[in-house]
Amino acid sequence: MTNIQRAKETEATGEGFLKSIAIDAVIFGFHDNQLKVLLIEYKRTGLFGLPGGFVRVDEDLNTAALRVASERTGLTDIYLEQFYVFGDYSRYDPSRFKTIMTANGQSPTEDHWLLKRFVSVGYYALVDFTKVNLAPAAIFDSCNWYDLNEVPTLIQDHNGIIKKALEALRLSLDNKLTGFNLLPRDFTMGNLQTLYETILGRKLLRPAFQRKMLALGILERVAKKWTGGAHKAPYLYRFVAGKTINSEI
Amino acid sequence: MTNIQRAKETEATGEGFLKSIAIDAVIFGFHDNQLKVLLIEYKRTGLFGLPGGFVRVDEDLNTAALRVASERTGLTDIYLEQFYVFGDYSRYDPSRFKTIMTANGQSPTEDHWLLKRFVSVGYYALVDFTKVNLAPAAIFDSCNWYDLNEVPTLIQDHNGIIKKALEALRLSLDNKLTGFNLLPRDFTMGNLQTLYETILGRKLLRPAFQRKMLALGILERVAKKWTGGAHKAPYLYRFVAGKTINSEI
DNA sequence: TATTATTGTAACATTATGTTACAATAATAA
DNA sequence: TTATTATTGTAACATAATGTTACAATAATA
Numbered sequence: 001m002t003n004i005q006r007a008k009e010t011e012a013t014g015e016g017f018l019k020s021i022a023i024d025a026v027i028f029g030f031h032d033n034q035l036k037v038l039l040i041e042y043k044r045t046g047l048f049g050l051p052g053g054f055v056r057v058d059e060d061l062n063t064a065a066l067r068v069a070s071e072r073t074g075l076t077d078i079y080l081e082q083f084y085v086f087g088d089y090s091r092y093d094p095s096r097f098k099t100i101m102t103a104n105g106q107s108p109t110e111d112h113w114l115l116k117r118f119v120s121v122g123y124y125a126l127v128d129f130t131k132v133n134l135a136p137a138a139i140f141d142s143c144n145w146y147d148l149n150e151v152p153t154l155i156q157d158h159n160g161i162i163k164k165a166l167e168a169l170r171l172s173l174d175n176k177l178t179g180f181n182l183l184p185r186d187f188t189m190g191n192l193q194t195l196y197e198t199i200l201g202r203k204l205l206r207p208a209f210q211r212k213m214l215a216l217g218i219l220e221r222v223a224k225k226w227t228g229g230a231h232k233a234p235y236l237y238r239f240v241a242g243k244t245i246n247s248e249i
Numbered sequence: 250m251t252n253i254q255r256a257k258e259t260e261a262t263g264e265g266f267l268k269s270i271a272i273d274a275v276i277f278g279f280h281d282n283q284l285k286v287l288l289i290e291y292k293r294t295g296l297f298g299l300p301g302g303f304v305r306v307d308e309d310l311n312t313a314a315l316r317v318a319s320e321r322t323g324l325t326d327i328y329l330e331q332f333y334v335f336g337d338y339s340r341y342d343p344s345r346f347k348t349i350m351t352a353n354g355q356s357p358t359e360d361h362w363l364l365k366r367f368v369s370v371g372y373y374a375l376v377d378f379t380k381v382n383l384a385p386a387a388i389f390d391s392c393n394w395y396d397l398n399e400v401p402t403l404i405q406d407h408n409g410i411i412k413k414a415l416e417a418l419r420l421s422l423d424n425k426l427t428g429f430n431l432l433p434r435d436f437t438m439g440n441l442q443t444l445y446e447t448i449l450g451r452k453l454l455r456p457a458f459q460r461k462m463l464a465l466g467i468l469e470r471v472a473k474k475w476t477g478g479a480h481k482a483p484y485l486y487r488f489v490a491g492k493t494i495n496s497e498i
Numbered sequence: 499t500a501t502t503a504t505t506g507t508a509a510c511a512t513t514a515t516g517t518t519a520c521a522a523t524a525a526t527a528a
Numbered sequence: 529t530t531a532t533t534a535t536t537g538t539a540a541c542a543t544a545a546t547g548t549t550a551c552a553a554t555a556a557t558a
Binding site: 018019020021055057058059060061062064082084085086087088089090117119121171175 | 268307309331338370
Binding site: 454456457460461464473475476478480481482 | 556
């Protein structure tokens with residue numbers, strides 16, 4: 001995503017971008033049996049927030065969301081889903097952008113386009129934690145994984161956005177089988193179950209879970225895995241794409 | 250929603266509105282055992298489309314959607330749900346707005362804000378057909394109910410928007426019990442079942458459906474109804490609000 | 499008063515899910 | 529080398545949910 005001669009967000013007029021529309025991305029990863037979320041830290045401000053961005057005038061909205069998620073993770077093939085548009089007037093708070101800019105020696109003009117009101121399209125992304133290469137978006141920030149239950153206070157309504165993203169993810173787990181996007185190609189049934197348990201926030205019964213997952217017919221058993229644990233080695237499974245599930249509820 | 254001294258959408262600059270953001274409302278009704286959708290006809294153009302609108306700079310996005318739906322139906326208490334944001338660049342087609350304006354003796358300037366690209370937030374609304382009073386939005390259009398399987402070709406991607414709204418409605422039927430918003434206060438089990446069958450697009454088994462609905466504990470049996478049919482009279486039911494369903498999937 | 503069409507629901511069949519139990523086995527330790 | 533340990537895979541049963549058949553109840557009509 002090199003945009004050498006293309007417009008920058010930081011230009012005052014916002015030339016080249018759709019006005020009033022922002023994208024916020026809740027990028028989920030799964031590591032050490034914990035759900036992680038990718039957060040931005042704005043340097044010299046102590047402010048944290050979700051990675052976000054704007055839509056170029058010649059760019060699809062979904063493409064813009066993919067670009068935002070790609071820029072931070074280094075991945076190109078990302079499972080992305082719109083989950084809500086945050087458009088309350090009360091979200092409007094120009095002071096935050098001013099703070100970030102001034103903390104870095106810049107002073108935006110009063111009519112800077114980023115000081116106007118934005119409606120934000122929320123996307124959640126599911127990525128394979130092991131494949132991600134974190135990269136800051138601008139010189140003003142850095143980005144890192146945070147455990148979902150150790151998320152600091154974020155700017156604006158970003159804590160609420162994460163909450164809503166998690167709710168949407170929970171619903172899509174059963175309907176769309178999205179969970180696999182959070183795992184590496186090969187995984188054990190135990191991996192899968194703890195992933196489900198973490199997202200759903202409750203324990204599941206092992207035999208029932210295994211029976212159900214296998215009955216879906218979307219898992220291919222690939223090989224044994226010798227973990228090094230003093231116990232029977234689990235099988236490795238792989239998600240078999242191309243099979244759609246009819247979730248006739 | 251009287252906005253006497255407030256800005257109008259038709260002004261060239263779009264002063265007072267958020268730029269680049271539109272709202273499209275798929276307003277569903279249910280009548281004669283048929284799902285209906287409310288469509289706008291733009292006069293002297295032969296063009297049909299969904300009711301839509303824009304967001305005022307001091308207005309919540311959801312409030313704007315409610316305003317759009319209210320203006321057409323005359324209702325104030327409307328079940329509304331965001332279901333998708335349509336943001337592909339390929340949607341961009343300024344000619345449509347030109348056609349509608351010129352058909353009515355107006356000629357928008359080349360830099361009219363409505364000739365720019367918009368991203369559209371899709372909402373679906375569920376209304377009690379019997380309570381609706383249709384009202385056109387502007388002097389350029391009229392609005393009417395259309396049977397869902399007799400929808401004409403619509404402007405832009407509006408046919409696709411309806412399709413996606415229906416898919417979202419189908420999912421919410423079981424999870425959120427939204428169906429009742431389409432029925433009058435009192436209804437028979439038969440009414441409810443045909444509503445479900447119409448939305449889901451398939452037949453349901455009567456005993457199982459009745460058993461399930463009653464088991465939900467959200468229906469109050471109010472009285473007998475004497476329809477005039479040569480058969481046993483059905484009970485009337487009423488939706489008992491306040492009871493939330495835990496759709497632990 | 500018999501007929502008709504539809505309603506309400508019981509009763510059973512089937513499927514899905516919850517739960518208990520136990521054999522299989524990779525690593526560790528005796 | 530062999531017993532121990534912790535975990536895995538799954539059978540087997542229990543319970544709940546859903547699918548299906550059947551039939552009595554009854555409001556209007558003939």
